[in-house]
Amino acid sequence: MTQPKLKTSIAILGCGDVGSTLAYTLILQPICSEVILVDPKKELLEAQVRDLGDATYRGASGVRVRAGTHKDAGQADIVVITAGAKQKTGESRLSLLSRNLNILESIFSSMAPISPHTILLLVANPVDILTYFARRLSGLPESQVLGTGTSLDSARLRGILAEKAEVAPSSIDAYVLGEHGDSQSLGPVQQSAPRPLALAMPDQLTPEFKASISSHTRGAAGAIIAAKGCTAYGIGNIAASICKYILFDSRSVRPLSFYQPELGCCLSMPAVVGRKGIIKAMPIQLDYEEQAALETCASGLRGVIEGGGEGVECGRAVTEGVGGG
Numbered sequence: 542m543t544q545p546k547l548k549t550s551i552a553i554l555g556c557g558d559v560g561s562t563l564a565y566t567l568i569l570q571p572i573c574s575e576v577i578l579v580d581p582k583k584e585l586l587e588a589q590v591r592d593l594g595d596a597t598y599r600g601a602s603g604v605r606v607r608a609g610t611h612k613d614a615g616q617a618d619i620v621v622i623t624a625g626a627k628q629k630t631g632e633s634r635l636s637l638l639s640r641n642l643n644i645l646e647s648i649f650s651s652m653a654p655i656s657p658h659t660i661l662l663l664v665a666n667p668v669d670i671l672t673y674f675a676r677r678l679s680g681l682p683e684s685q686v687l688g689t690g691t692s693l694d695s696a697r698l699r700g701i702l703a704e705k706a707e708v709a710p711s712s713i714d715a716y717v718l719g720e721h722g723d724s725q726s727l728g729p730v731q732q733s734a735p736r737p738l739a740l741a742m743p744d745q746l747t748p749e750f751k752a753s754i755s756s757h758t759r760g761a762a763g764a765i766i767a768a769k770g771c772t773a774y775g776i777g778n779i780a781a782s783i784c785k786y787i788l789f790d791s792r793s794v795r796p797l798s799f800y801q802p803e804l805g806c807c808l809s810m811p812a813v814v815g816r817k818g819i820i821k822a823m824p825i826q827l828d829y830e831e832q833a834a835l836e837t838c839a840s841g842l843r844g845v846i847e848g849g850g851e852g853v854e855c856g857r858a859v860t861e862g863v864g865g866g
């Protein structure tokens with residue numbers, strides 16, 4: 542892992558629940574030297590800068606937090622886009638599309654010209670569709686435009702598998718692939734050799750068990766949103782980790798949303814992430830059903846991109862193992 546250059550800046554567009562949680566995580570780690578917050582709600586923006594600033598004055602965080610404009614943000618090392626509407630109870634991520642696409646378009650007109658070295662990290666929903674359009678609107682090379690995708694679903698999957706297998710979550714290596722969306726089901730668990738999860742849980746890897754973990758990861762966001770109005774800590778932590786992989790050129794393999802030329806859309810597949818964004822896709826062996834699920838997912842996403850609207854039926858594939866980092 543290489544060290545980041547001395548002055549590293551991360552701009553966060555949108556300093557609501559997710560943006561401010563991400564900023565706080567970046568300060569605590571710390572990952573960069575400067576966090577720039579941008580939000581059209583001026584009072585909120587100033588209050589967040591002051592409140593987050595208070596978290597930097599003790600200890601040796603060394604991170605400067607300041608308010609900025611979209612133009613400033615366009616020169617940052619990483620621009621994280623959390624700007625946009627969020628789901629109300631019972632709403633799907635896809636229902637946010639027209640509102641958040643309008644916001645995305647206005648962001649890119651205000652940010653231009655973007656530094657050719659900036660990496661864009663999309664968080665706002667529907668994240669796969671917005672990642673696709675950000676790639677077109679930014680004019681940046683496609684390796685520099687990525688979305689958090691199914692990283693959060695994968696963390697949730699790790700959590701439930703770790704609980705069932707009675708091991709630490711860090712010892713579970715499991716990915717949810719495909720779309721970060723609502724109308725999905727987990728594909729079959731990939732049976733690669735050796736099959737440590739199958740060995741650790743010989744009686745549990747049944748179709749019913751897979752259906753129950755699928756339902757758990759699919760319903761996780763809705764249950765939290767119904768109770769507290771948003772999800773923020775999980776995604777804040779995940780987006781901060783992705784920023785770290787980028788700035789430290791860590792070459793970690795993570796499930797991220799990026800452009801899939803053979804599928805004509807952005808969705809999550811394992812990728813090597815480093816200072817230049819997506820360094821390369823990490824090949825993965827999918828069985829027949831997983832591949833079919835992925836293609837159904839891609840076809841749904843293409844339908845939305847082409848103006849097909851909501852309600853895409855989408856499959857997700859999941860790969861697993863015990864012992865991953």
Ligand SMILES: NC(=O)C1=CN([C@@H]2O[C@H](COP(=O)(O)OP(=O)(O)OC[C@H]3O[C@@H](n4cnc5c(N)ncnc54)[C@H](O)[C@@H]3O)[C@@H](O)[C@H]2O)C=CC1
Binds near residue numbers: 557582641644666
């Ligand atoms: N990808 C993922 O796994 C997750 C995605 N999300 C998504 O993140 C987004 C943000 O969620 P929250 O922070 O809870 O919403 P929020 O409503 O608390 O904050 C959104 C902020 O964006 C700001 N904003 C609007 N237009 C802007 C612009 N042009 N430039 C800069 N800022 C702008 C708003 O003023 C607001 O303060 C939502 O779309 C939500 O669905 C949330 C959790 C997980």
Ligand SMILES: CC(=O)C(=O)O
Binds near residue numbers: 634666693762772
């Ligand atoms: C809101 C959202 O996309 C999530 O928590 O998964």
